[in-house]
Amino acid sequence: MIAIIDYKAGNLTSVARAVTHLGFACAVTHEIDAIRRAQRIIFPGVGAAGAAMASLNDLGLVDVLREHAAAGTPLLGICIGSQVILDYSEENDTRCLGLIRGRVKAFPAGLTDAGGRPLKIPHMGWNRIRRTSDHPFLAGIGPEDEFYFVHSYYPVPDEPAAVLATAEHGVSFAAVIAQGHLVATQFHLEKSGRPGLRMLQNFCTWNPA
Amino acid sequence: MLSKRIIPCLDVRDGRTTKGIRFKDNVDIGDPVAMARFYYEEGADEIVFYDITASHERRGIMIEVVRRVAETIFIPFSVGGGIRTLEDMREVLLAGAEKVSVNSAAVRDPQVLSRGAEAFGSQCIVLGMDVKRVEASTAVPSGYEVVIDGGRRLMGIDALEWAQRAEKLGAGEICLNSIDADGTQEGYELNLTSLVSDRVGIPVIASGGAGRPEHLRDVLVDGHADAALIASMVHYGSYTISEIKTYLSRCGIRVRPCG
Numbered sequence A: 001m002i003a004i005i006d007y008k009a010g011n012l013t014s015v016a017r018a019v020t021h022l023g024f025a026c027a028v029t030h031e032i033d034a035i036r037r038a039q040r041i042i043f044p045g046v047g048a049a050g051a052a053m054a055s056l057n058d059l060g061l062v063d064v065l066r067e068h069a070a071a072g073t074p075l076l077g078i079c080i081g082s083q084v085i086l087d088y089s090e091e092n093d094t095r096c097l098g099l100i101r102g103r104v105k106a107f108p109a110g111l112t113d114a115g116g117r118p119l120k121i122p123h124m125g126w127n128r129i130r131r132t133s134d135h136p137f138l139a140g141i142g143p144e145d146e147f148y149f150v151h152s153y154y155p156v157p158d159e160p161a162a163v164l165a166t167a168e169h170g171v172s173f174a175a176v177i178a179q180g181h182l183v184a185t186q187f188h189l190e191k192s193g194r195p196g197l198r199m200l201q202n203f204c205t206w207n208p209a
Numbered sequence B: 001m002l003s004k005r006i007i008p009c010l011d012v013r014d015g016r017t018t019k020g021i022r023f024k025d026n027v028d029i030g031d032p033v034a035m036a037r038f039y040y041e042e043g044a045d046e047i048v049f050y051d052i053t054a055s056h057e058r059r060g061i062m063i064e065v066v067r068r069v070a071e072t073i074f075i076p077f078s079v080g081g082g083i084r085t086l087e088d089m090r091e092v093l094l095a096g097a098e099k100v101s102v103n104s105a106a107v108r109d110p111q112v113l114s115r116g117a118e119a120f121g122s123q124c125i126v127l128g129m130d131v132k133r134v135e136a137s138t139a140v141p142s143g144y145e146v147v148i149d150g151g152r153r154l155m156g157i158d159a160l161e162w163a164q165r166a167e168k169l170g171a172g173e174i175c176l177n178s179i180d181a182d183g184t185q186e187g188y189e190l191n192l193t194s195l196v197s198d199r200v201g202i203p204v205i206a207s208g209g210a211g212r213p214e215h216l217r218d219v220l221v222d223g224h225a226d227a228a229l230i231a232s233m234v235h236y237g238s239y240t241i242s243e244i245k246t247y248l249s250r251c252g253i254r255v256r257p258c259g
Helices: A012-021 A032-037 A049-058 A062-071 A193-205 B021-025 B032-042 B056-072 B086-094 B104-108 B111-120 B159-169 B190-199 B213-221 B241-250
Strands: A002-005 A026-029 A040-043 A075-078 A102-106 A123-128 A146-151 A153-157 A163-169 A171-179 A182-185 B005-013 B047-051 B077-080 B099-102 B125-133 B144-148 B153-158 B173-178 B204-207 B227-230
Touching (some): A002 A012, A002 A032, A012 B056, A032 A062, A062 A075, A146 A163, B005 B241, B032 B047, B032 B056, B032 B241, B047 B056, B056 B077, B056 B086, B077 B125, B104 B111, B125 B159, B125 B190, B159 B173, B159 B190, B190 B204
Parallel strands (some): A002 A026, A040 A075, B005 B227, B099 B125, B125 B173, B173 B204
């Protein structure tokens, strides 16, 4: 069973609907015991890092997530879920879970596109990703596939090898990260059409060594 | 680099769409879920539902539509029409929509934008604006005035000022509809679109007037829009989304590939 962590960060039904659509059993839950028993974890979310960490702390979910991380349970972070698995976020000056070494940074002000026009923040809409290394999570994904992003901050893992794919919005940033049994996407793969569903399926069938 | 978004808009009354004759052979033409699925599979980047149900008692029907759409398509979609309160927003978002669009209610009570943004995040809150060209005046220096209630009531508010104010209040996006261009199929209001788009730091979806793929090119390039709303030109089968995207792509505009 796949546990979709319910920490009051919105958008959870979308993830559950996509997983169900692909034919996998899942439950949206904040029950510690149910999460402890899960074979896979999806850690979704929209909103702010500060509120997300506060909810995780209030619900007592930090320890069970760390236990799963230590036990090697496959874990997928989405959007805010791809950020709070790092050590620290500039958003609300937030200490995060520290499952992957690194920080979450804000897009700098004054970014422009190649033609010199100001870029809008949040980075919202469809964008391509550039693969930087191979991984089963990216099976079937081509260079022209696009994904749906909505964010003003982005993850910066300490270890460059943790970056599987980058995207461009004035700066190049980590769009997909992976380390051991953890994978995470800054974009909403549950809202990214066919290629997003493919990656979600890749996660649901992935057996990390 | 972000792709320009192509967004079909479906008008829904009492749970049924009000346009869409092209689908009579293979899709239930009145079913918003079937139409959403059709456009999703055709390569729409997002879908807008506009609920024109008159009676408040029948709004539950729309919520059921939203729930079924969310089980069927895996791209973002928004719902507008009759959304007045935080509770209206919550209902639609919990049913599975990414965004809610607020129009007349925000003009009457601008704080609904900030309350919505605070509760659900700016990315969920779209300001829908209906705008009419008027004689420039002290109250409306740009010559573009905000209208509400489906275009019937002029509000004495300048469209550019309202767009900027809405951004400050927490709107995450603007869907900008020109009442003058709406329904003409003769092209978007390019001047209005570029004025608003250049004035705000949030994405602008151009609406009203799309009839041919050239119109989308014009509004995405000269109108500086981030996205283009389309209705009749696809509902009545004159063009497919794939044809429109192929054309835009040939014009050098980055769009998401279909399929």
